[in-house]
Amino acid sequence: MGAVEPAVLRSAGESLAILSRGDRRLGVLLLTPALVYIALLVGLPFCLAVFLSLTNSSAGSLDFSFVGLENFRSVVRSPVFLRALRNTFVFTFVSQLAVIVCGNVLARALMKQFRGKGLARFVILMPWAAPVSLATLGWLWIFDSTFSVINWMLRVVGWLGPGQWYYWLGDTTLGMTAIITIHIWRMLPFSTVILLAGLSSIPSEVHEAADIDGAGPLAKAFRVTLPMMLPILTVALLFGVVFTFTDMSVVYLLTRGGPYNSTHVLASLAFQEGVLGADVGRGAAISVFLLPLLVVMAVLTLRVSRRAEVL
Structure with a gap:
């Protein structure tokens, strides 16, 4: 045996x-x-x-020669590139902050039971389902220098007096405001759905225990809900940052980087230099410049998410 x-x-x-x-x-x-x-x-x-x-390639020609890091040196010295780099950071961080905050508010509202909840979910998801080209054309009419609905509403409520008018796409600050507004409108459904899933995954017993302990709404939000949702928040933030950093559709369709290249982001500037300007080497250098920025952000975000899961 x-x-x-x-x-x-x-x-x-x-x-x-x-x-x-x-x-x-x-x-x-x-x-x-x-x-x-x-x-x-x-x-x-x-x-x-x-x-x-690393070359001086240009569109329409098969001839090229290696120039080393000359394209990167030329790009870094360009004031248009530095402006686009600053716009990219402003565009990303402002829009993602607004998306996370507003998405959290909408997710908490959708957790409640009310009449028309299904319709509300459908309306919230519409910006994510609509083609970006059609949506941007609609916004282009909203921000039009002559027929802007926003300007006419401001005129009716008395905000704009005689002779006052906002030229949304003809001013640098107003142009960036319009771009950020449209991007927030596009990304808000994605953030809302992820945060709604995170809120739904928290056991009801946790909230009941917090109520028994006498925790108020703010204490429950910052000491119970937020720590338990931190991994989901970081994932939503990572996807949003990567998507925003590499997105050029809104900028190209709305302002094409104008006025005077003042609303470019890195992705739209790379397209303008490499495709429209036929300087493929310079456009490639601008696009490659995005990689280290995204890698650093992804590593930091994933580290925060991992620590949150351990805690």
């Missing part, structure tokens, strides 16, 4: 080893299509952008 038990254990161990190897092979097999897709769709274009940023 004693001789049989080691044989049985050895056989069971060999079976587990075979299953483990089979699981690893299955895992590799399932991951391979996704890895190949990412390599072809992201890896190759990125390597090509790095290569082009």
